Amino acid sequence: MKLERIVTELGLRTIAAPAEAAALEISRGYASDLLSDVLAHAPEGGLLVTLQVHLNVVAVASHAGLPVVIFTSGRAPEDEVVARAAEEGLALLATDDDTFEVVGRLYALGLKGCHA
DSSP states (O other): BBBBHHHHHHHHHEEEOOGGGGGGOOBBBEOSSHHHHHHHOOOOOOEEEOOOHHHHHHHHHHHHHHOOOOOOTTTTOOOHHHHHHHHHHHHEESSSHHHHHHHHHHHTTBBOOTTT
């Protein structure tokens, strides 16, 4: 499914995104606040759902091949994090919804986890 549809369906706010981000095809996702878990298990090419907003999230997402990060619970990263994401070509999105709600809605749209 195109990232553009996910953004629209979930009413996500775009914090940062490369020009080609809307056309990204996303079929898998991963939700975790434990970054070592993300590195070990997140599906490459998927999206990450987390409430962590610090700089390490961008480093981990980039290293794990996750082009999209959704920040939940009304959290937003500082400017330094946004700038680094732009350098790495990552899309950063945000919502006031909690992680549980976001993951449920993504699943209902057809996204699967890493083992599906």
